[in-house]
Amino acid sequence: MIVIEELSKRYGAYTAVDRVSFTVEPGTVTGFLGPNGAGKSTTMRMLVGLTPPTTGTSTMLGVPYSQLPNPGRTVGVLLDASAQHSGRTGREVLKLGAMVMGLPDSRVDEMLAVVGLSDLEAKRRIGNYSLGMRQRLGIAHALLGDPEVLILDEPANGLDPAGIRWMRGLLRSFAERGGTVLLSSHLIHEIEVIADELVVIGRGAIVAQGSKDSMLSDAGTLVRSLDQASLATALTDTGLAYSAIAGGGLIVEASAEQVGMAALAGRVVLTELKTGGSGLEDMFLELTADDARVESELERVAS
Amino acid sequence: MRTQVADPPVTRQAAVDIATIPFLRLVRVELRKMYDTRAGMWLLIAIGVITFAAVVLFLFFANARDLTFTNFVNVTLTPQGFLLPVLGILVVTSEWSQRTGLVSFTLEPNRKRVLLAKVVAVIALGIVAVLLLLGLAALGNGLGSSLQDGNGSWSFGAEGLRNVAVLQLISVLGGLAFGMVLLNSAAAIVLSFVLPTAFGFLFGIVTSLKDAAPWIDLGTAQRPLFDGTMHGDDWAHLLVTSVWWVVIPLAVGAYRVLRSEVK
Numbered sequence: 146m147i148v149i150e151e152l153s154k155r156y157g158a159y160t161a162v163d164r165v166s167f168t169v170e171p172g173t174v175t176g177f178l179g180p181n182g183a184g185k186s187t188t189m190r191m192l193v194g195l196t197p198p199t200t201g202t203s204t205m206l207g208v209p210y211s212q213l214p215n216p217g218r219t220v221g222v223l224l225d226a227s228a229q230h231s232g233r234t235g236r237e238v239l240k241l242g243a244m245v246m247g248l249p250d251s252r253v254d255e256m257l258a259v260v261g262l263s264d265l266e267a268k269r270r271i272g273n274y275s276l277g278m279r280q281r282l283g284i285a286h287a288l289l290g291d292p293e294v295l296i297l298d299e300p301a302n303g304l305d306p307a308g309i310r311w312m313r314g315l316l317r318s319f320a321e322r323g324g325t326v327l328l329s330s331h332l333i334h335e336i337e338v339i340a341d342e343l344v345v346i347g348r349g350a351i352v353a354q355g356s357k358d359s360m361l362s363d364a365g366t367l368v369r370s371l372d373q374a375s376l377a378t379a380l381t382d383t384g385l386a387y388s389a390i391a392g393g394g395l396i397v398e399a400s401a402e403q404v405g406m407a408a409l410a411g412r413v414v415l416t417e418l419k420t421g422g423s424g425l426e427d428m429f430l431e432l433t434a435d436d437a438r439v440e441s442e443l444e445r446v447a448s
Numbered sequence: 449m450r451t452q453v454a455d456p457p458v459t460r461q462a463a464v465d466i467a468t469i470p471f472l473r474l475v476r477v478e479l480r481k482m483y484d485t486r487a488g489m490w491l492l493i494a495i496g497v498i499t500f501a502a503v504v505l506f507l508f509f510a511n512a513r514d515l516t517f518t519n520f521v522n523v524t525l526t527p528q529g530f531l532l533p534v535l536g537i538l539v540v541t542s543e544w545s546q547r548t549g550l551v552s553f554t555l556e557p558n559r560k561r562v563l564l565a566k567v568v569a570v571i572a573l574g575i576v577a578v579l580l581l582l583g584l585a586a587l588g589n590g591l592g593s594s595l596q597d598g599n600g601s602w603s604f605g606a607e608g609l610r611n612v613a614v615l616q617l618i619s620v621l622g623g624l625a626f627g628m629v630l631l632n633s634a635a636a637i638v639l640s641f642v643l644p645t646a647f648g649f650l651f652g653i654v655t656s657l658k659d660a661a662p663w664i665d666l667g668t669a670q671r672p673l674f675d676g677t678m679h680g681d682d683w684a685h686l687l688v689t690s691v692w693w694v695v696i697p698l699a700v701g702a703y704r705v706l707r708s709e710v711k
Contacts, residue, residue: 190710193554194553194554194557195550195710196710197707211557213466214466214468215466215469216554216555216556216557217555218466222554224550224554227547228547228548228550228551229546229547229548229551230485230542230548233485237484238551241477241480241484242551242555244473244476245473245477245555245556246469247469
């Protein structure tokens with residue numbers, strides 16, 4: 146379990162992280178979502194003691210990270226897969242980690258197998274690794290000490306779709322066995338498939354948090370039909386509020402079931418009906434619109 | 449590709465029940481990090497080769513009557529002392545330049561222990577370098593008397609041993625200190641060569657500074673160590689200049705490493 150309380154980081158007048166508080170429960174995968182420069186990495190560095198917070202505290206399993214006697218055995222951390230000596234081999238990086246944590250060499254081989262790095266790949270120097278290979282190595286390093294908590298910063302970055310699916314399986318089984326996972330991403334699609342809890346951060350402050358399902362239902366229902374005018378009438382008749390979106394669909398502030406019933410009553414053929422209609426992506430852009438850099442510009446141009 | 453890490457549940461042992469990382473283990477890891485990269489390995493090889501080359505060159509090109517153990521030691525001290533600071537520098541700067549500090553300081557959040565392990569590792573390697581130097585000098589002197597009909601004198605004594613050890617350890621620790629202050633490999637290597645040279649040059653041409661030189665310039669203060677003429681005042685000079693060149697940079701560097709943000 147990770148408990149974060151009122152964590153802030155200020156650099157002079159600039160506030161990178163502004164009183165962030167949230168809890169990551171065991172057995173869940175929590176996605177830490179936000180645009181570039183929103184303060185995700187700074188928050189994660191503060192969790193593991195690399196960046197001293199200006200104010201606030203955080204604990205892992207009830208203990209501040211810096212008080213853990215052999216942190217690698219409790220908390221697996223991957224902050225930047227590229228932060229490795231380019232002249233070192235992949236196996237050597239794991240070997241050094243195993244040495245510090247006091248683990249046998251066999252653990253290195255096990256982890257290489259878990260992340261699917263072949264013997265030949267493990268003997269190559271990291272300078273020759275693709276980003277995807279570095280991520281796999283970084284995940285192997287995080288899992289090395291058989292930890293209870295995982296903290297991963299943008300772990301899906303550079304992974305191909307198969308790799309992302311693989312990581313989803315890995316993290317899911319880790320959480321199902323009682324592990325605690327916090328992972329960050331600026332890509333909603335990645336996190337949508339992996340996380341069950343979401344914490345959305347924009348310009349240093351949390352803008353939304355909750356379970357993925359509840360956030361999706363908050364985002365309304367997307368519906369498309371063959372006859373949009375009749376659908377709109379049907380919705381109005383049932384007393385459901387809606388708004389039109391680009392591409393001919395409607396976003397209804399109601400559950401998919403309510404929308405379906407309304408359509409049935411109005412005898413309208415639906416071609417699409419989806420909870421979280423605007424999708425996490427739109428919601429994400431909306432929530433962070435004031436804070437994002439390019440996104441808000443794009444929105445302005447589009448509207 | 450397996451998707452399961454292991455079958456048993458993740459939660460087993462209270463975090464605080466796990467033992468602290470033993471200090472010697474950290475030292476062993478730091479030592480290993482000095483030779484497990486291509487750059488580190490080549491640096492160690494270069495230190496060995498340059499020491500060997502100095503002995504060989506002296507053996508074949510020096511005057512036969514100069515072929516003594518002390519002289520063999522003296523001609524290898526400078527070339528080896530050239531590379532030892534680089535060793536000290538890279539031990540700490542690679543954590544920043546290559547950003548491995550992100551992992552090192554996450555696995556052991558107590559940065560003081562990591563730094564101390566680096567100091568111990570660097571001193572250990574300095575001692576190995578001194579032993580290598582003495583061994584090769586002895587070999588040279590032996591070959592000198594048999595092949596070149598050299599002088600072959602072995603007079604050296606505990607004092608000589610002490611002088612050599614002090615010189616090379618100042619060298620390697622000075623490098624470490626420079627590295628810790630600058631946290632950048634290139635800058636630290638360049639400055640660790642340029643600064644002492646510039647000081648030597650300054651004190652060489654400005655004659656009015658002659659009296660101050662042994663209190664400020666490391667090269668001047670170290671000369672009696674090379675010459676084997678260390679006396680009372682010389683130790684005071686060496687101590688004071690070492691404060692400027694090693695102790696203060698180490699303190700400033702430690703402050704930087706302990707306080708700075710690792711990114």
